[in-house]
Amino acid sequence: MSSYPYPQLDRPKFIWNTRTEAKSDVKVHEWIETLGDGKPNWSDYDVTLLGVPLSKSSISSSSASENPDALRQAWKGFGTYNLDEDIDLAQLRIVDLGDVKQHVTNIAYTHEQITVAMTAMRTHHPHALPLVIGGDHSITAQLVKGWKQSHKDETIGILQLDTHFDLRDTATLGPANGTPIRQLLDEEVVKGKHVHNIGLHGFFNARELKYFADEKGIHYTTMKQARRKGIEATIQQALETLNGEVDTIYLTVDMDVLDITNGPGAPAATPGGMYTAELFDAVQLAGKHPKVKAMDIVCLDPRKDIGEMHVKAAVHTMLSFLTGYCQRG
Numbered sequence: 001m002s003s004y005p006y007p008q009l010d011r012p013k014f015i016w017n018t019r020t021e022a023k024s025d026v027k028v029h030e031w032i033e034t035l036g037d038g039k040p041n042w043s044d045y046d047v048t049l050l051g052v053p054l055s056k057s058s059i060s061s062s063s064a065s066e067n068p069d070a071l072r073q074a075w076k077g078f079g080t081y082n083l084d085e086d087i088d089l090a091q092l093r094i095v096d097l098g099d100v101k102q103h104v105t106n107i108a109y110t111h112e113q114i115t116v117a118m119t120a121m122r123t124h125h126p127h128a129l130p131l132v133i134g135g136d137h138s139i140t141a142q143l144v145k146g147w148k149q150s151h152k153d154e155t156i157g158i159l160q161l162d163t164h165f166d167l168r169d170t171a172t173l174g175p176a177n178g179t180p181i182r183q184l185l186d187e188e189v190v191k192g193k194h195v196h197n198i199g200l201h202g203f204f205n206a207r208e209l210k211y212f213a214d215e216k217g218i219h220y221t222t223m224k225q226a227r228r229k230g231i232e233a234t235i236q237q238a239l240e241t242l243n244g245e246v247d248t249i250y251l252t253v254d255m256d257v258l259d260i261t262n263g264p265g266a267p268a269a270t271p272g273g274m275y276t277a278e279l280f281d282a283v284q285l286a287g288k289h290p291k292v293k294a295m296d297i298v299c300l301d302p303r304k305d306i307g308e309m310h311v312k313a314a315v316h317t318m319l320s321f322l323t324g325y326c327q328r329g
Helices: 064-077 107-124 138-150 180-186 207-216 223-229 231-243 276-288 309-326
Strands: 047-052 094-100 129-134 156-161 195-200 219-222 248-254 292-298
Touching: 047 064, 047 107, 064 129, 064 309, 094 107, 107 129, 107 138, 129 138, 129 309, 138 156, 138 180, 138 248, 138 292, 156 180, 156 231, 156 276, 180 195, 195 223, 195 231, 219 223, 219 231, 223 231, 231 248, 231 276, 248 276, 276 292, 276 309, 292 309
Parallel strands: 047 094, 047 129, 129 292, 156 195, 156 248, 195 219, 248 292
Antiparallel strands: none
16 A cells, blocks of 8 residues: 555554444444555544564564464454443544564564654654554563654653563673663663563562662562552552653553463463453553553463463453543543
8 A cells, every 4th residue: 555654564464344333332343443545634543553573582482473463353352341440442543553564584673663663653643642562572672762762852761560670681682572671771761760660570580680670770569569569559659750750651561470370371471470450450550640651562472372361361451551541531
């Protein structure tokens, strides 16, 4: 399609037929639009979806590159009406822009295209909320860099829901899924004191990474600490702290934050993590905050999933966040 406004994107490979007439019971696959021919009216859209099917940069074996299409297929089983909150997401206009084009071998080139895609989104529709489906966690650094390039004067904070620090040395691993926060710190895109990581637990982080986090002033709350305090209270405190210090809060959800019994599809799935209900509450609360201006969902390998358990949890996470977004008023 010659008129497609994103030369660095491919149209979604999996497209549901959209609804042709208005009805009260709308399914998610009927609600999410795709771009047609001609120049889109960007003012019509509140939220833009972007897929980033990259997992070559994953430290462990991963097919997280298949996650964007897995979510697209799975969301047919969801409606737009949230019974718990009596909110219908169909009040929002949302469009699936497609996927960032992937180079077969050149990860650096693909990372560059991710950054370009974010800057393009901020150019074409700066009022719309970017919601990104990964892919491994390396994409987060590139997306945040794109935001910074588009908003040079903004101070950016990170709210990270994750089992890991993601602070491993880029000199050893390069721009991999274990280094996105380290990249942002090393390149001075984000300050350590503006990073809040919630969900760390157990035996899955090296002591030297804790020392590095302490040195950089990173705020982190283990899963055990968050449960004792309450997940919502922990998230609320992080948001309140960031609210007084930054212009934009970027929410990144690594799906390995879920306990392995709730999220078996993460390449690094572990026991001791969050339960789905806790994650849904956390992202809904984040969605309510006016300074949370972008979100990504990363590190989910559909091939390792069991009965779509994890994929459906990811769709629910996305919809829970958008429920909070609707509650902003």
